[in-house]
Amino acid sequence: MTTRIVILGGGTGGTIAANRLRRLLRAKEAEIVVVDQDDRHVYQPGLLFVPFGLADPEELCRSRRAQLHDGIELLDCGIDHVELDASSVRLSDGRDLAYDILVVASGAVLVPEETDGLTGAGWGDVVHTFYSLEGAAALATALERFRGGRLVVNVVDMPIKCPVAPLEFCFLADWYFREREIRDRVELTYVTPLDGAFTKPVASRALAGLLDEKGVRLVTEFNTGTVDGAGGRLVSYDDREIPFDLAVVVPIHGGAPFVGASPGLGDELGFVPVDERTLQSKVRPNVFAIGDAAGVPTSKAGSVTHFEGEVLVENIRRRLAGEPLDASFDGHANCFIETGFGKALLIDFNYDTEPLPGHFPAGVGLPLLRESRFNHLGKLMFQWIYWHSLLPGRAIPGLGSAMPEHGKRHVEAP
Amino acid sequence: MPTATYADRTVEVNDEGFFVDPAQWTEEMAPEIAEAEGISQLSEDHWRVIKLMRAEYAEKGSGPSVRALGKTSGVSVKELYQLFPKGPAKLAAKIAGIPKPRGCI
Ligand SMILES: Cc1cc2nc3c(=O)[nH]c(=O)nc-3n(C[C@H](O)[C@H](O)[C@H](O)COP(=O)(O)OP(=O)(O)OC[C@H]3O[C@@H](n4cnc5c(N)ncnc54)[C@H](O)[C@@H]3O)c2cc1C
Numbered sequence: 001m002t003t004r005i006v007i008l009g010g011g012t013g014g015t016i017a018a019n020r021l022r023r024l025l026r027a028k029e030a031e032i033v034v035v036d037q038d039d040r041h042v043y044q045p046g047l048l049f050v051p052f053g054l055a056d057p058e059e060l061c062r063s064r065r066a067q068l069h070d071g072i073e074l075l076d077c078g079i080d081h082v083e084l085d086a087s088s089v090r091l092s093d094g095r096d097l098a099y100d101i102l103v104v105a106s107g108a109v110l111v112p113e114e115t116d117g118l119t120g121a122g123w124g125d126v127v128h129t130f131y132s133l134e135g136a137a138a139l140a141t142a143l144e145r146f147r148g149g150r151l152v153v154n155v156v157d158m159p160i161k162c163p164v165a166p167l168e169f170c171f172l173a174d175w176y177f178r179e180r181e182i183r184d185r186v187e188l189t190y191v192t193p194l195d196g197a198f199t200k201p202v203a204s205r206a207l208a209g210l211l212d213e214k215g216v217r218l219v220t221e222f223n224t225g226t227v228d229g230a231g232g233r234l235v236s237y238d239d240r241e242i243p244f245d246l247a248v249v250v251p252i253h254g255g256a257p258f259v260g261a262s263p264g265l266g267d268e269l270g271f272v273p274v275d276e277r278t279l280q281s282k283v284r285p286n287v288f289a290i291g292d293a294a295g296v297p298t299s300k301a302g303s304v305t306h307f308e309g310e311v312l313v314e315n316i317r318r319r320l321a322g323e324p325l326d327a328s329f330d331g332h333a334n335c336f337i338e339t340g341f342g343k344a345l346l347i348d349f350n351y352d353t354e355p356l357p358g359h360f361p362a363g364v365g366l367p368l369l370r371e372s373r374f375n376h377l378g379k380l381m382f383q384w385i386y387w388h389s390l391l392p393g394r395a396i397p398g399l400g401s402a403m404p405e406h407g408k409r410h411v412e413a414p
Numbered sequence: 415m416p417t418a419t420y421a422d423r424t425v426e427v428n429d430e431g432f433f434v435d436p437a438q439w440t441e442e443m444a445p446e447i448a449e450a451e452g453i454s455q456l457s458e459d460h461w462r463v464i465k466l467m468r469a470e471y472a473e474k475g476s477g478p479s480v481r482a483l484g485k486t487s488g489v490s491v492k493e494l495y496q497l498f499p500k501g502p503a504k505l506a507a508k509i510a511g512i513p514k515p516r517g518c519i
Contacts, residue, residue, distance in 0.1 A: 104476070157481055223480070237495035252481070266480075268485040320470060369420065 009034035013291030014105035050136035122229020148185030149245030175340030271295035277327035344375035439511025
């Protein structure tokens, strides 16, 4: 009997896992089935550019099926829940799909309803988000109409996908309003629940410096309780208020709802607890998770998902061969941070090492934690790499799964 | 390493006042830590959260986030802010004698 590997979700992680597994395992060794609810694969990092008219929503979408290699089955169907005891997935059309190995790659979903008022009056009018394709497109129209006033960018709570994206939004907004020659009429404010611009001290200091340079006010430790669209204000749980004319909100994220509906599979937020080094579920040895769905203490990012892919696939091979797992995932994340005016910053970090200055991937390479045109080109190139190298599961030259130490300068945190 | 004295016992804390070793904590210390943070009386709801913080820490190696607390403690996020003003996850962790929650990246 052939082994059946079922992959839930055909986004970044599901596609990488399926393609890598298909190359590794012969057809008669394993059947690979991917389940996704639609056939629209969105290049999510591109969403950041849509509100500023720098990317066309249509061009960020491709067919999921076309990204999957031959010999991979794609079921175009919703997922209802997983029955861990029966090693079976109940699909939303009522069918049961049995598995030998399960990979949860269902990402994170936005849950704006969890914040008081967020989807109430003003939602889609003076309150927007760029974290979905539709949201980003609507925000493009709203920004175009914006003639001046208070623009507030708010992260409601962590974790979120790509935690640097809202900062990039601020940098680009500064650039955008300067281009339109109305920057002096726009007051930009970044409101975060964190105690600094970012989570890690050295990068946080650098990013706070950039906000300041670009005239973006930084409000920290603000835990948004209510978004009052009609009254034009954010209200925190400790009753602080921030008035706005236009709010760009990154809503609360949770795991896919079916995770919560699957007894034992997820944590309270719907993410799947896995060993942070092997990506194997903490409750079942034949279940793994990759990407935003995985409850591991690193960023929810495409680059992380890519690095996880290598370890995940090797561990599935080992599990099938009865060998001990490879505990080598180090939490590696690598993010370009668009800073406007054709420049970008690059940060590279893992579970143990925070983002440091220096060069990537070695002494000669892209400058780390410093604005440069090369990094901006790197960010643009990432889209090509995404469709042509990352999703097919090819190794990217010079970019292994483990974080490179060479070229980094260790500095004192403030 | 800085120390603090609660219920007549000296314990190790970090620069921000969080316990370094949760095993040094006893229930008698909680009211004193709370007092120093401006909470004069620990109610039943406070205790429910404190106990949950310790149980979560013992199980997972980190205290829960505010949102996770809101889902598991039976106390809503809004009430959590009333019980532990400014930052429920951080403040409750401090009073429960566990390290500062790792938070998210
Ligand atoms: C605005 C923005 C900017 C970003 N910028 C960057 C960046 O610059 N660099 C970077 O590295 N990363 C960036 N990211 C993050 C990156 O896009 C994600 O981390 C990555 O796509 C995660 O992949 P995934 O496979 O875990 O999830 P996804 O790619 O989201 O895939 C999850 C899939 O599961 C499917 N699914 C979920 N539930 C069900 C169900 N019940 N039934 C059937 N199917 C289901 C969904 O349809 C989806 O296709 C950004 C994200 C956003 C939103």
